Amino acid sequence: MEKYFYILLFAVQFSFSQNTDHLPTVLKQLKLKESQIRIELFTEKVLPYDKSKSVLVIPKYASDIEEGSFVLDAYILIIDNATGKIISKFIEPNAWTSDALILTDITIDTGLYHLNKTTRAFGIRTDYRTQSQPNPYSETNLSLYIVEKNTLKPVLQNFRIYKYGGEWDMKCDGKFEDIDSTIDIDKLQNKNFNNLIIKTKITKTENILKDEDCISKETIKKETVKLIFNGKEYK
CATH class of the missing domain: 3.10.450 (Nuclear Transport Factor 2; Chain: A,)
Incomplete structure (x- = not known):
């Protein structure tokens, strides 16, 4: 038992030493x-x-x-x-x-963005929001970068992959919309780069106060579009 404890302790210390x-x-x-x-x-x-x-x-x-x-x-x-x-x-x-639209966070996205057999992109996500309670709003934008001849090149810039917004009376009555997108890699290519398949789920919610109960009605719609590489960036 003691042996495994020291192995675990070494692994933790090694892990921390890598977070330079x-x-x-x-x-x-x-x-x-x-x-x-x-x-x-x-x-x-x-x-x-x-x-x-x-x-x-x-x-x-x-x-x-x-x-x-x-x-x-x-x-x-x-x-x-x-x-x-x-x-x-x-x-x-x-x-x-x-x-007015506050930049709250920047994160690095190392998802499986394989744009062709030899090129893998990484992403930068930027999160924004407002401070309004009656009119809440937030969004996330994604940019993708690749390494080309020892330089970094953006191939997708500020593509909105998430948006949430609405208006309500801060009690019940109100309407909201949630738009959430994911990216899949297509097998088809243009200019030697795989197309990007954007799958979007759109959720609309309406709240109504009825007999002192807050009743919610939700509708969901799904959309799919493709972004194609034009030799410089995805459009």
């Missing part, structure tokens, strides 16, 4: 200061299909913060985990704006 924060090393290479980035939105993730590398997303302030609103430049990087050296990067000025 590469931010200081990367910022030095980019000649940026930590004060120049929105630190709570910074994210880093090891590539599951190439664990010697990580993806980093550095949201750099593009302008001064004004009454809670700000604009961010997107620094999307792939680095070597052993050295922290930047291998490839993509920089998009004024990529994200947080204002």
Whole structure:
């Protein structure tokens, strides 16, 4: 029993030793200061299909913060985990704006985006929401990136994969719409890249107060569309 305890302890310690924060090393290479980035939105993730590398997303302030609103430049990087050296990067000025629609989270999506036999993309998801209670709204956008000749290239930009919104009296009466999309990879190709199959579920809910009971009526609709690669990006 004691033997297995020490094996488990070593495994945990080894796991923690791999979760290295590469931010200081990367910022030095980019000649940026930590004060120049929105630190709570910074994210880093090891590539599951190439664990010697990580993806980093550095949201750099593009302008001064004004009454809670700000604009961010997107620094999307792939680095070597052993050295922290930047291998490839993509920089998009004024990529994200947080204002009435608040940017709440940025996450790295390492799903199975196999665009052809040799190309696997990774995604960046951005989550937004409003603070309105009578008119709630939130959305998630997805961008996909591939490595091409040691540079990062966006092939899908800010595609909305989730949206929720509605209006109600904050008691019962109201209407809501939930739009949730998933991406499947098609076997058919265009310009040597597989088509993307977008499957969307649209749920509409109407609440009505009747005899002091809040009655909900729900309708569901499903749609399927394809995004085709035009040689530069998916449309």
